[in-house]
Amino acid sequence: MMVSLKNIRKSFGSQQVLNGVDLEIDVGEVVVILGPSGSGKTTLLRTINFLDPGDEGSVTVGNHTVNCKKHSRPDVLQLRRRTAMVFQNYNLFANKTILENVMEGLVTVKRRPKPVAEEISRKMLTRVGLSERFDYYPSALSGGQQQRAGIARALVLEPDVILFDEPTSALDPELVGEVLQTIKGIAETGITMIVVTHEIAFAKEVASRVIYMQDGVIVEQGSPSEILVHPKDPRTQRFLRRITDPSQDPKHIDMREDSPANEKSVPTSA
Amino acid sequence: MNFDFIREALPQVLAAVPVTLEMAVLATIAGWILGILMAVARRNKIPVLSQLCAAFVSFIRGVPMVILLYVSYYALPMIIYSATGIDATSVPAIWYAIAALTLDQAAYSSEVFRAALNSVNRGQLEAAWSVGMTTWQAMRRIVFPQALAVALPNLSGLFVGIIKGTSLAYYVGVYEITATANLLATPGLNFIEAYVITTLIYELISFICNRLFRSAEIRLGRFRPKTAA
Ligand SMILES: Nc1ncnc2c1ncn2[C@@H]1O[C@H](COP(=O)(O)OP(=O)(O)O)[C@@H](O)[C@H]1O
Ligand SMILES: [Mg+2]
Numbered sequence: 001m002m003v004s005l006k007n008i009r010k011s012f013g014s015q016q017v018l019n020g021v022d023l024e025i026d027v028g029e030v031v032v033i034l035g036p037s038g039s040g041k042t043t044l045l046r047t048i049n050f051l052d053p054g055d056e057g058s059v060t061v062g063n064h065t066v067n068c069k070k071h072s073r074p075d076v077l078q079l080r081r082r083t084a085m086v087f088q089n090y091n092l093f094a095n096k097t098i099l100e101n102v103m104e105g106l107v108t109v110k111r112r113p114k115p116v117a118e119e120i121s122r123k124m125l126t127r128v129g130l131s132e133r134f135d136y137y138p139s140a141l142s143g144g145q146q147q148r149a150g151i152a153r154a155l156v157l158e159p160d161v162i163l164f165d166e167p168t169s170a171l172d173p174e175l176v177g178e179v180l181q182t183i184k185g186i187a188e189t190g191i192t193m194i195v196v197t198h199e200i201a202f203a204k205e206v207a208s209r210v211i212y213m214q215d216g217v218i219v220e221q222g223s224p225s226e227i228l229v230h231p232k233d234p235r236t237q238r239f240l241r242r243i244t245d246p247s248q249d250p251k252h253i254d255m256r257e258d259s260p261a262n263e264k265s266v267p268t269s270a
Numbered sequence: 271m272n273f274d275f276i277r278e279a280l281p282q283v284l285a286a287v288p289v290t291l292e293m294a295v296l297a298t299i300a301g302w303i304l305g306i307l308m309a310v311a312r313r314n315k316i317p318v319l320s321q322l323c324a325a326f327v328s329f330i331r332g333v334p335m336v337i338l339l340y341v342s343y344y345a346l347p348m349i350i351y352s353a354t355g356i357d358a359t360s361v362p363a364i365w366y367a368i369a370a371l372t373l374d375q376a377a378y379s380s381e382v383f384r385a386a387l388n389s390v391n392r393g394q395l396e397a398a399w400s401v402g403m404t405t406w407q408a409m410r411r412i413v414f415p416q417a418l419a420v421a422l423p424n425l426s427g428l429f430v431g432i433i434k435g436t437s438l439a440y441y442v443g444v445y446e447i448t449a450t451a452n453l454l455a456t457p458g459l460n461f462i463e464a465y466v467i468t469t470l471i472y473e474l475i476s477f478i479c480n481r482l483f484r485s486a487e488i489r490l491g492r493f494r495p496k497t498a499a
Contacts (some may be wrong), residue, residue, distance in 0.1 A: 105401035
């Protein structure tokens with residue numbers, strides 16, 4: 001078992017966002033998490049590396065278990081060193097070049113000598129197709145290039161698991177493909193990944209397991225064909241109907257209330 | 271215009287420049303360190319400390335610099351004496367001036383640093399955490415360098431402001447540029463000439479400081495988009 005979440009609960013104020021999530025992920029699995037906006041997908045990923053600590057439950061990565069209720073700073077640091085995250089908005093370090101962004105964790109966290117870190121980082125950037133951009137600052141790159149650099153930054157640390165939070169949602173449509181292609185290439189290397197995304201085609205092709213989440217719980221999970229082609233739960237069915245409707249922007253599907261105003265006959269504003 | 275006076279007085283006024291610079295530089299270093307600490311306390315909303323800092327800033331901003339100097343010069347020795355029993359009255363006046371200037375710089379710079387820290391989006395801090403960096407590593411390597419680049423134009427203004435502020439140390443008897451010029455002008459009533467000299471010197475110092483800050487800005491701001499000039 002690579003990742004194990006037990007009964008994760010999390011509230012923001014009076015709003016219960018995660019209602020007891022249990023999840024076991026094996027080494028090398030590629031888990032895709034689907035769900036409407038506001039269902040708690042981002043929060044779930046963030047409880048794994050304690051950017052948002054859960055209120056209850058426990059998180060295990062590799063053989064390191066941290067109790068959400070009583071976690072110490074070294075505990076959390078350990079957990080973060082076993083995980084890496086790719087953010088929706090890239091969150092590259094703006095004051096560092098792409099190469100320095102990738103080297104940063106190797107140098108400050110893994111204490112690799114600079115020349116070694118630089119060599120590894122160059123290789124990693126080349127792998128994600130950025131060999132011509134080592135010395136560029138993030139502000140000089142396209143969104144797709146920034147996100148591929150973000151992926152290199154995560155991958156270079158050889159984490160036990162990489163957490164992707166809607167890695168292509170902020171991208172212009174013509175840049176989505178190159179990033180998905182990069183992620184697919186990484187998935188094939190056998191690293192464990194959890195990917196929150198609305199890209200159904202990507203999920204079908206790359207996922208070893210698909211999870212459908214709504215209202216802070218896992219509604220159902222299974223192989224891509226079980227969930228994406230033959231979903232059993234009506235909530236999953238309704239979500240998939242909407243997400244495959246070309247008139248809907250999947251990022252803005254909100255199914256928390258099942259009012260008729262949410263049905264697909266209502267055109268979305270541009 | 272008495273050019274003989276100018277020729278004689280100029281070297282003596284120039285000799286007071288180090289006194290002015292000493293006050294400005296020491297107060298700036300101490301003030302900005304305090305300013306950064308207060309900005310961090312307020313940004314992280316540390317209870318009590320954060321409110322104290324806010325009160326301090328608004329208090330200092332409401333007090334004229336001259337009053338701050340007098341308070342420092344006359345009240346500080348008393349406070350030190352009653353707190354520690356040490357007689358501080360023999361401490362040279364310049365140190366009280368530096369103390370007052372430090373408080374002033376701390377208050378104003380903390381606002382500059384606070385805005386600058388807020389300008390660095392939280393996502394970068396989270397990214398640093400996500401790769402396993404500690405908060406201190408993230409602040410030192412990611413957040414502070416960017417905040418400094420944002421803060422520099424305002425800091426430059428503060429520094430030039432404090433150079434002029436040092437002239438008030440005259441009131442507590444520190445012989446910096448203004449006081450020296452005044453002293454020399456008094457016997458022959460050459461005040462116009464003395465003020466021409468001081469004006470030129472302050473202008474020159476400001477000019478050099480602005481250039482230095484500008485080049486630091488360019489160096490620290492390398493990462494910013496070229497259009498943001
Ligand atoms: N830092 C926060 N403070 C308050 N509410 C939050 C915070 N982060 C998320 N939420 C709320 O939690 C719910 C779930 O959010 P999120 O995990 O981002 O959902 P998803 O990623 O599935 O769209 C939303 O209603 C959101 O408004
Ligand atoms: Mg989200």
